Amino acid sequence: MRGIGEAARASGLSVSALRFYDGAGVLVPAEVDPATGYRRYTDEQVRAARLIAGLRRVGMPVAEIARAVHDLGDPEAVRRRLDRHRHRLEDGLADAKRELLRVHALLDLEENLMTRITLPAAALAATLDAVRFAAPAGTDGPVPAGVHAETDGMTLTLVATDRYRLAAAKAAASIEGPPARAFLPLTFVDQVRAVRTGQVTLDLTAEAAKAETADGVVETKPLPFEFPDFRRLLPPGDQRKQITVDTAVLREAVAAAPATMREHEGTAYEISVLGIDPAGSVRLVAEGEWAADAASHVAVRREFLLEALDAGAAGQLVLELDGPIKPLAFRVPGDDSRFSILMPVRH
Structure with a gap:
């Protein structure tokens, strides 16, 4: 039997470490003097303590060390535990290398304002x-x-x-x-x-x-152009009339409608006029109807309207109308990540 000091010297664990593993139930001494509390260890326990010291140095968790000590009589089981721990260390090292490379790249980005x-x-x-x-x-x-x-x-x-x-x-x-x-x-x-x-x-x-x-x-090379604050161009959707439309149906109607020509700064183009019918749906407004309820109409360039519908979501779009002098807006239902607007033209 060996005292705790001798067991510490023989195993490479400190006296305090032996006391810790005793308290954790990993390596309980063979004898404890009831009067003095002095611990004594067998040669087999010193062997286990050497195993604990080695596993501790490679960072094995206490619970895994306890299982390895329990399996000490089955060397193959202990070896399997060692292999699993080595794989965890290798995976952790690979993760650490990747993270360090990412941090280096981040420092480079910050340094170069990239x-x-x-x-x-x-x-x-x-x-x-x-x-x-x-x-x-x-x-x-x-x-x-x-x-x-x-x-x-x-x-x-x-x-x-x-x-x-x-x-x-x-x-x-x-x-x-x-x-x-x-x-x-x-x-x-x-x-x-x-x-x-x-x-x-x-x-x-x-x-x-x-x-x-x-x-x-x-x-x-980026162009030297200061883009305007586009967020200020459109008021919140809850302040505008919102109508959900079938994108394909509206596009077909716009494409089939008779062309109405306009000219601006020497450029001729076709326009489409959208309005809200009594049922609250969007409709194409014929040229002779414009004066009937101008406040609910908005005219836009037909070519631009078709392109906006093509770029919108398949299925449905939400149109936002707010009279003849406010932009016509398109949103994807339930999706705030995209929108488009068309500026109105005189009609």
């Missing part, structure tokens, strides 16, 4: 599809041909406008680095939008934008 946005290519393409129609067709207007991108928390917001219409859509993403705002050229946008598989990583700075996709790397 924002990294990662999301599925299909999700990014769908979000771009929802706004692309509202981007300017040429480069000679007051708004450059591009799409505005900005980050907020774990959300990427994309917005496009040509002054006559505006579309905004959001996508959930993994975002690292500081909040970002960039106006991306349409050439870059369309290259990224064409990729529908795999993941996309967007790196944004004030001077550069880069997209890594399954098809390769696309790089550009």
Whole structure:
């Protein structure tokens, strides 16, 4: 029999550690003097203490150490426990390496004022599809041909406008680095939008934008354009008349309706006039009916209306009307992540 001091020296555990494992029920001494409380250990228990010391050094939990001590008479069972613990350590080390690499990347992003946005290519393409129609067709207007991108928390917001219409859509993403705002050229946008598989990583700075996709790397320089605060253009939906429409039915009606021509600044275009019928549904208003109830009508460019319906959700859309001089808005029912508006025209 060995006293606790000798057992400590022989096993590599401290006296306090032996007392701890006694209290935890992992290694209870063979004898305890009832008068002095002095503990004594057998040679077999010293062997168990050596096992405990080794397992403790590799970070095995106390409960697992207790089971290993219990299985000491079955070396194969102990070896299996050791193997399972080694696998846990290896997995934990791999996780730690990945996290350290992520932290290093985050430090690099912060140092270079770069924002990294990662999301599925299909999700990014769908979000771009929802706004692309509202981007300017040429480069000679007051708004450059591009799409505005900005980050907020774990959300990427994309917005496009040509002054006559505006579309905004959001996508959930993994975002690292500081909040970002960039106006991306349409050439870059369309290259990224064409990729529908795999993941996309967007790196944004004030001077550069880069997209890594399954098809390769696309790089550009953001346009020097300060995008307006689009959120101020549309009042909350509960302050406007909201009507749910069947997207396909309305589109078919608009496409089949007789054209009404208008001209502005030398440009000829067709218009469509939408109104609210007595039943509270949206209808196309014929030219001769405009004067009957002008307050419930809104006229918009027919081409823009068709494109907005095509970019909207399949099935249903919520239209928001607020008279002839307020924008006509489109929302997806139950989804605040996207909307579009068309500016009215004189009718």
